[in-house]
Amino acid sequence: MRSAVLITMCAGMFLVQLDVTVVNVALPTIGAELNAGLAQLQWVVDGYSVVLAALLLTGGALGDVLGHRGVVLAGFAVFGAASALCGLAGSAGWLVAARAGQGVGAALLLPGTLAVITAAFPGRRERARALGVWAGVSALALPAGPLLGGVxxxxxxxxPVFWLNVPVVAVAAVATRRLVPPGVRKPGRVDVPGAATAAVALGSGVYAVIAGQPFAAVLAVAAAVAFVAVERRTREPMLPLDVLRSRQTMGANLVSRTAFGGLLRSSC
Known part of the structure; x- marks a missing residue:
């Protein structure tokens, strides 16, 4: 049963990462069919990544308060519906909006799948193996995107680049409902000021990396400072600041930022 949970959560994670890059090779065809300009095509790619990054921390916080099983199910529903809307898009604006919707669903899925796996594998060694599989699937999805998209x-x-998600999401949602227990909810409520400042900081930071916009970088820094100030004052922070002092956490974040930052720049 735990193996089935791992496979299901990895399927969700695979879709989240796949859709970062799968659309890239379809851009010329999309531009020709929807009469989309270069700026619109750029937002077909960036709209997903920016929204995903902006809401990622909020998605994890919602899972802590509402239960990760429910948030994962909501993520599958939003991601699947947005993927269907992408497949039905009749204009570039429609497609960009639907891609942003995919980003919302992905932001709910990504931290939720990690939390579900962590809860399903309580032992240290088995958890390390499960998270290794999860990370490996994530790494595989990124380069698989252009290959699958091209085919x-x-x-x-x-x-079909977008329609492919719909049946996979449906199967994964059913499996999640049957296999994953409700789990324990964290008492309290979502830190709304923290979520808002984190969304601005993360979203503008990713956009600054993608587009090379100095204003976005300045906004990201200002919002990050505001986020730290908010988290210091609140009784129930969505991100305990002690985590930022951990050498292991900072080292892992640095590696991740380098890898994914290079990927986002190269995918533009």
Missing amino acids: LVSLAGWR
Whole structure:
């Protein structure tokens, strides 16, 4: 049963990471069919990444308060519905909005899948193995995106790039409902000021990396400072600041920022 939980959560994580890059090779076809300009096509890619980054911390906080099983199910529902809307898009604006919707669903899924796996594998060694599989699937999804996208576009056009998500999400949602227990909820409420400042900091920071916009970088720094100030004052912070003092945490974050920052720059 725990193996099935791991497979299901990895499927969710795979879709989240796959959709960062899968659309890239479809952009010329999308531009021709939807009469989209370069700026609109850029937002077809960036709209997903920016919204995902902006809401990622909030998605984890919601899972702590509401229960990660429910948030994962909500993430599957939003991601699947937004993917269907992408496949039905009749204009570039429609597609950009639907891609942003995918980002919302992905922000609920990504931290939720990690939390569910952590709860399902309480032992230190087995948890390390499970998280290793989860991380490996994540790493595999990113380079698989252009390959899978290229095959689908060449065989059936750009719309199946998004329709592919729908049946996978449906199966994963059913499996999650049957296999994952409700779990323990953290008492309290979501730190709204922290969530708002974190969303601005993360979203503008990712956009600064993608687009190279100095104003976005300044906004990210200002919002990050505001986030730290808010978290210091609140009784129930969404991110305990002690975590930021951990050498292991900071080292892992530095490696992740370097890897994903390079990926985002190269995917533009």
